[in-house]
Amino acid sequence: MLPAILFRQVHRPLGAGALHLGRSTALVHVFGVGGSSFVNCLNRYAAASGFIRISFLDINQRRNWDVARLRLHTDDKKHSLHKRTIQGRDLWQGVIDKQRAGFIERRNILVDDIREARHLVQERIRKKVGEITEERENIMTIPNMLTIGRAILSPYIGYVIVQGDFNMAMSLLAVAGISDLLDGQIARRWPSQATKAGSFLDPMADKFLIAILVVSLNHGALLPIWLTGIVLSRDIFLLAAGSAIRYISLPPPKTISRYLDVTHVTAQLEPTMISKVNTGVQLATIGISLGAPIWNYLDHPVLHCLWYMTAATTLAAALSYIVNRQKTYKIIQKKP
Structure with missing residues (x-):
């Protein structure tokens, strides 16, 4: 206007x-x-x-009115822009806070799940470790004492044979044979005297005795070298197999002290029938060969037949352990 x-x-x-x-x-x-x-x-x-x-003066007043209205409009726009800026910033801050809260919540849930899973795994490990049986038994039984005594006596018998005292050696061999028969009979008649450790100790003591005797007889020219090699090879093979079974059946931690602890039973040995026959044939051959210088039948044909029979049964026993390896030993585990 x-x-x-x-x-x-x-x-x-x-x-x-x-x-x-x-x-x-x-x-x-x-x-x-x-x-x-x-x-x-x-x-x-x-x-x-x-x-x-x-x-x-109305011209200047109109101009002042226009400047004032422009300033007022500018202030309104600035205030409106500032208000919208604050609203937008608050909106974005709310979205960011919401996303952050959701992320923190998911992270906490994930951490809780990981802790729970770790706790469950630890519980299962402890449960499995508890399920593993470290079966310990009393090895101080009469059959085991007889077996250990026979193993201790074996080096002395070999020493007597090397010294040429065949009569004393025959007597000690008879004592060792009687102890071998007694420990088996006692273990079968009285189950409380039978131990799983004895299933390893008895054949190991027999192999130890036979190995010392064949070496001693070969030194005195009472056994041929080829038969001595066959018997020793079979015994070394069985000793290595028994050591491997012991290591495989030993639950963790596998330490030397636990490996050598005979009270910690982890496996049971089941000898084959041909192996039992071979042990009897070997002891008979050793006894008859040891009596040859006493009763003067050195280089008798019967001795040669016994030597070949011993070699054949020894090889057959070793082969039976290889063929029936799943039946010759049993790893002991805890029953559920």
Whole structure:
């Protein structure tokens, strides 16, 4: 809206120039053109123009009003923009906080699941370890004492044979044979005297005795070297197989002390029938060969037949352990 401007005409005649100037001045003030200097000039020469200005301050007031409205509009826009910025920032912060809270919650759930799984695994490991039987038994039984005594006596019998005291050696061999028969009979008649460790100790003691005797007889030229080699090879094979079975059947931790602990039973040996026959044939051959210098039948054909029979049964026993390896031993485990 244009500012209201009132004019009053002076009662005096005006010329054409003055009338033209008054019209121009009026148009200038009506359309808001010009400044304060121009207005002052008009006021100064108002008598010449024939018009008197009532209020020329409305132009400046309108301009001040427009600047104030523009500033107010700008402030409103700035305030609105700032408000929307804060709202957007709060919105994004809320989204970020929500995502962070969800991530933390999922992480906590995952950590709890991992801890629970680890706890379950530890419990299962402890349960499995508890299920493993470290079966310990009393090995101080009569059959085992007889077996250990026979093993201790074996080196002395070999020493006596090397010294040429065949009569003493025959007596000690008879004692060893009797102890071998007694420990088996006692273990079968009285189950409380039977031990799983004895299933390993008894054949090992027999092999130890036979190995020492064949070496001693070969040293005294009472057994051929080829038969001694066959018997020793079979015994070394059985000793290596027994050691491997012991290591395989031993539950963790596999230490040397636990490996050598005979009270910690992990497997039971079941000798084959041909092996039992071979043990009897070997002991008979050793006894008859040891009696040859006593009763003077050295290099008798019967001795040669016994040697070949011993070699054949020895090889057959070794082969039976290889063929029936799944039946010759049993790993002991805890029953559920």
